[in-house]
Amino acid sequence: MVGTRRALFWLALKTGVLTVLTLGIYRFWMKTRLRRWYWSAIRPGGHPLEYVGDPIEKLLGFLFAVVILAFYIGIVNLLLMFASFALFQGNFAAYAISLIGVIPIWFYAQYRARRYVLARTRWRGLRFGLEPGAWGYAGRALMHWVITLLTLGLLWPRMTFWLEKYKTDRTFYGCARMHQNGKWTMLYPAMMPFFGAAALGAAGVAGIYLGNIPLGTGICIIAGFVAIYGLAFYRVRTLQLLTNHKTINGVGLTITPSPFRVLLIYVLGTLLACAVVFVPLMLLGVLLLLIQSADLLAEMDLEDVIAPIAGTGRYAIIAASALLYFTVFLLWSAITNAFITFPIIRHYFASLTLAPPDGVISIRQRPRDEFAEAEGFADALDVGASL
Amino acid sequence: MTVLKVGHRPEVYSAEAVYFDGTSAVPRHVSVTVDEDSRSLVAHAGADFRWPLADIREVLDQAGGDQMVIQRVGDPVQRVILPNRDLAPRLPNRTRSPRIAKRKALFGWSVAALASVALIIFVLVPAMANQLARFIPPKANAPLAKSPLIRSALHWTRPG
Numbered sequence A: 001m002v003g004t005r006r007a008l009f010w011l012a013l014k015t016g017v018l019t020v021l022t023l024g025i026y027r028f029w030m031k032t033r034l035r036r037w038y039w040s041a042i043r044p045g046g047h048p049l050e051y052v053g054d055p056i057e058k059l060l061g062f063l064f065a066v067v068i069l070a071f072y073i074g075i076v077n078l079l080l081m082f083a084s085f086a087l088f089q090g091n092f093a094a095y096a097i098s099l100i101g102v103i104p105i106w107f108y109a110q111y112r113a114r115r116y117v118l119a120r121t122r123w124r125g126l127r128f129g130l131e132p133g134a135w136g137y138a139g140r141a142l143m144h145w146v147i148t149l150l151t152l153g154l155l156w157p158r159m160t161f162w163l164e165k166y167k168t169d170r171t172f173y174g175c176a177r178m179h180q181n182g183k184w185t186m187l188y189p190a191m192m193p194f195f196g197a198a199a200l201g202a203a204g205v206a207g208i209y210l211g212n213i214p215l216g217t218g219i220c221i222i223a224g225f226v227a228i229y230g231l232a233f234y235r236v237r238t239l240q241l242l243t244n245h246k247t248i249n250g251v252g253l254t255i256t257p258s259p260f261r262v263l264l265i266y267v268l269g270t271l272l273a274c275a276v277v278f279v280p281l282m283l284l285g286v287l288l289l290l291i292q293s294a295d296l297l298a299e300m301d302l303e304d305v306i307a308p309i310a311g312t313g314r315y316a317i318i319a320a321s322a323l324l325y326f327t328v329f330l331l332w333s334a335i336t337n338a339f340i341t342f343p344i345i346r347h348y349f350a351s352l353t354l355a356p357p358d359g360v361i362s363i364r365q366r367p368r369d370e371f372a373e374a375e376g377f378a379d380a381l382d383v384g385a386s387l
Numbered sequence B: 001m002t003v004l005k006v007g008h009r010p011e012v013y014s015a016e017a018v019y020f021d022g023t024s025a026v027p028r029h030v031s032v033t034v035d036e037d038s039r040s041l042v043a044h045a046g047a048d049f050r051w052p053l054a055d056i057r058e059v060l061d062q063a064g065g066d067q068m069v070i071q072r073v074g075d076p077v078q079r080v081i082l083p084n085r086d087l088a089p090r091l092p093n094r095t096r097s098p099r100i101a102k103r104k105a106l107f108g109w110s111v112a113a114l115a116s117v118a119l120i121i122f123v124l125v126p127a128m129a130n131q132l133a134r135f136i137p138p139k140a141n142a143p144l145a146k147s148p149l150i151r152s153a154l155h156w157t158r159p160g
Helices: A005-021 A027-041 A055-088 A092-119 A134-150 A156-168 A184-209 A213-243 A259-299 A303-309 A312-350 A376-381 B103-133 B138-146 B148-157
Strands: A049-051 A121-123 A126-130 A171-173 A176-180 A246-248 A251-254 A353-355 B014-020 B028-035 B040-043 B050-052 B056-058 B068-072 B079-082
Touching (some): A027 A049, A055 A092, A055 B103, A092 A121, A156 A176, A259 A312, B028 B079
Antiparallel strands (some): A049 A121, A121 A126, A176 A246, B014 B079, B028 B040, B040 B050
């Protein structure tokens, strides 16, 4: 891994300012440039990854998704709404069906976004790739979620394993296919903190029932913290277990991230970001309050009191509020990039090893995946695959 | 006849680079120099290529700043990784587009996408709403007319 947080901070801030100045259009360029930077910071075996996505294809993908969503929100929902009124004399059925209809599209978008990002990633001059299969993924994800919810989370590792296997077994580096080995039950050790939290929570509830409310509540709060750590632990440990059971062309991958370290980066990074945006946010709050109270006082015929902030003064305050709002947004994005995303990626990849290292040498190039719609759906729906 | 070359002559450039040919994952260690007569970057040992300096583009936004990744215009896969940035001042078109993406088609599709959104919002939805309104039974219509949202909408659309 190479690169400094300072360089990334300035790149994120600079591209963020351009995004604000272009009313959001530059965000496709911002995303491309940040990804190029991140990818190049990762150098497995000494050679950097390369991101070759094009901002214009992202813009098109976004517009394409907007067309489909406009169709969905406009036409499909209109039909649902009329059907709902005609059949049930109310609009609740339409809202429910419309919301449920979005869930498969969400998983579909996640898979498509991954396919796009892999298709635009290079290492040693060779392309990565992901075979088409987004609807298959969406169907499986829905099924696994239902099973996981019905078993109160006990079969969560099963879902994590099979969904990752679905994606990994369709992943290519050059002409070589990646394989997810192992069994789903190997992920249960990652659930340990959750089981601990559940036991603690049960003890706390029992304490409250038995009349010792302070002790019971205290134990429940501790159980909550253990569960939060459990979430970080589960994500990091399953990633490690799954990665360490992946092979490509006979090459095995290994990473050794620390769940505690990852959680610490998240907590400290978020605290830092909060501390930095605190002052502009407070100022913004005061200004908004001023605008609000000016309206209120004007309605109460007390214009003399607000004379200093009326007329041009009022517009100056509105302009200052807008400026502060964007300052908060830009600082937040730059700090979370430099102090959360980058340190976590660095932590993951610092321990990455390939064994045997020269096993990739015989791999050849794969053809380009045109994929003109890019990651538009993921972008428009914000499926959390943003990096 | 003797030819005298007058003026500033750039320093001789040479570097030990890594070359990826874009068809295999094998890194090739090559010596590269600039051929001043043809104004090209030439590979010597390890690979065989000759890239005109004007055709070389830098792969931008790279972290670290210790090395420089270059590609040739119009070529999507070949890469040369130089150990330093000394070649940068010699590349007249270093930061220009490598012209890989088919941007013309992408622009065309973008315009088409915007046009279809406008069609949906301004033509299809109002037309369908008028057609479908006939199928709403009066029983369902009555509570609808009383809802505050619809009342305010009617208030705004009715003249006077």
